[in-house]
Each structure stands twice: as structure tokens, then as C-alpha cells.
């Protein structure tokens with residue numbers, strides 16, 4: 087018996103040590119700015135969906151860097167205020183505030199923009215971070231304006247914010263827009279012939295319908311983020327730069343609507359512990375694009391772990407600037423006020 091227990095203990099310790107070393111190897115090249123001391127004094131930063139996950143960790147870090155104002159733009163007043171007080175408690179700073187923004191309603195986006203117009207003289211950084219991965223239920227498959235939810239929230243509302251905030255970003259003399267995209271954009275497609283991505287979203291093939299694997303409409307909108315970033319870098323004034331980032335595969339509430347059984351969760355948990363980043367680790371990629379001096383970055387490009395993400399950027403290249411322009415023109419058309 088003592089022999090058996092010694093064996094079990096030794097096996098457990100070996101497994102734990104191997105897992106620790108493997109995790110260290112996997113995370114070796116992940117970007118981290120936690121020791122970086124750059125300050126963002128005088129900067130006003132808006133971050134969508136800053137109440138949880140990567141957005142929350144980013145907002146907390148920006149607040150610590152003494153930004154003039156960090157505006158958490160999110161849809162739920164309680165969650166927004168909770169995030170603000172939790173950041174204030176953690177940092178001791180009073181530079182963070184909540185403003186209401188529901189990206190699934192263009193009226194809400196326009197009301198938010200009106201408030202910014204009235205109250206905020208300049209915006210240094212807009213971080214388009216909020217995102218949806220499979221709407222929660224049938225009632226949330228479409229936005230209030232009738233668009234497919236991934237398209238409406240991940241792309242169209244952020245496009246409206248980015249283009250409308252141009253004068254405020256220009257007023258800062260050194261503006262930047264950051265799109266939180268994903269390497270999954272490489273599975274994205276945009277069919278301008280059928281345009282079904284606008285109202286219905288691309289669906290999974292019948293044969294591959296399972297809980298696992300990314301929703302095509304999510305991948306498509308993450309591609310739209312990177313294409314918008316690329317196109318805006320060409321048409322915005324030169325003082326306003328645009329970057330997109332992939333934060334890596336992170337632990338967050340993004341997959342909250344995915345139905346998985348207890349058994350499925352238990353089976354994948356050890357792998358997740360090995361490969362998934364924490365929200366704080368994922369946020370480092372957003373921070374990288376926010377605080378790295380512009381001379382070291384290339385406007386319009388997608389970054390991951392402190393480097394240009396070649397495969398993603400090549401994919402945007404292969405689709406072509408014409409398509410990126412077409413997407414932005416289509417978005418402008420959809421956003422035209424009804425006569």
C-alpha cells in the first residue's frame with residue numbers, strides 16, 4: 087500500500103511538473119507589457135465592451151497608466167458601474183468612467199456619439215473590443231435594426247463609431263483605432279454577390295454542424311474588422327492610424343452561449359489550462375497596439391504577440407483592397423439615415 091501511494095504521488099508530481107513546463111513553453115512568446123512603464127497622460131481612450139474579459143483588463147491597465155480618461159462603453163449600466171468601481175478599487179485612480187453603448191442598436195450608437203460630441207473634446211484611442219460569438223438565443227439573433235447579430239455588433243456598429251469619431255481622433259493630433267480581430271479571420275469569407283452576411287450570416291455546413299468549431303459568421307466579421315482597419319488606414323488623415331490585433335485564444339465569457347455538457351467540459355479542461363491565455367494575458371495584445379510608439383507599427387496591419395501576424399495580413403492582401411473598399415462603401419450605404 088505505501089508503495090502504491092508513493093507511486094501515485096510520484097506520478098502526480100511528474101504530471102504536474104510536465105504540465106507546468108509545457109505551459110511555460112507554450113506561453114514563452116506571448117507578448118507582455120506588464121513591466122512596461124509607459125504613461126498615457128493626457129490621453130482619452132474609449133473601449134467598447136470594457137466591463138468584462140479582455141476589455142476590462144485593458145481598461146484597468148490603461149487607467150493605471152494615468153490616462154486622462156478611460157471610457158468603458160458597454161450596454162449594461164450595472165455591469166458598467168461595477169467595472170468602474172472595481173478598477174477604481176484596484177488602481178486607486180479616478181480616471182475611468184462608464185458610458186452607455188449598446189452595439190446592437192444603431193440608435194444607441196448614435197446617442198453615444200452625440201454624448202461624446204458634447205462632452206469629450208478629443209479622442210486619442212478608440213478600441214473596438216466588444217464582440218459576440220453566437221447570440222444568446224433566438225431573440226438576439228438580429229440587432230434592433232434587423233442585421234445579423236455578429237455583423238451588426240462586431241462590424242457595423244464599430245464601423246459607425248470609427249468613422250464618426252474621425253474628427254475627435256484627428257483633434258488629438260495622434261489618434262489611433264484598434265480593432266480586436268482574431269486569427270479566425272482566416273476562415274472568414276465575404277460573398278458580395280448574395281450579401282447574406284448582412285441579414286442572415288453565413289451558416290455552418292449541415293455535415294459540420296456541431297458545438298465545436300467557430301461560427302462562420304463570427305469568422306466573417308473578424309475578417310471585416312481587419313479589412314476595415316486596412317481600408318481606413320488608407321483613407322483617414324495621416325495623423326490617425328489603425329491597427330488590428332489577435333489577442334490569442336483566451337479564457338473569457340465570449341463562448342457563454344455555447345452549449346456543452348459537463349463531460350465535454352471536463353474532457354477539454356486540462357487542454358484549455360495548457361493552451362488558453364487568461365484575459366489579462368490576452369489583453370496584452372490590445373495594449374501593445376495602444377501604447378507602442380507609432381514609428382514601430384505599420385498602420386492598417388494586424389499584430390499578435392508584438393509582431394505582424396503574417397498569415398492574417400497575407401489573407402487580407404489576398405482578398406484585395408477593392409473588396410475592403412467595397413465593404414466600407416456597403417457599410418456607409420447601410421448607415422445612411424432613412425429619408
Ligand SMILES: NC(=O)c1ccc[n+]([C@@H]2O[C@H](COP(=O)([O-])OP(=O)(O)OC[C@H]3O[C@@H](n4cnc5c(N)ncnc54)[C@H](OP(=O)(O)O)[C@@H]3O)[C@@H](O)[C@H]2O)c1
Nearest residue numbers: 135139140161188189190215216217268335336338339340
Ligand atoms: N476570448 C478569445 O479567445 C478571443 C480570441 C480572439 C478574439 N477575441 C475578441 O476579443 C474581444 C473581447 O472578447 P472577450 O474574449 O473579452 O469576450 P467577453 O468576455 O464575452 O467580452 C465581450 C464584451 O463585448 C460586449 N458586448 C457584446 N455584445 C454587445 C453589445 N450589443 N453592445 C455592447 N457591448 C457588447 C460584452 O458585454 P456584456 O458583458 O454586456 O455581454 C462584453 O463586454 C471580442 O471582440 C472577441 O471577438 C477573443
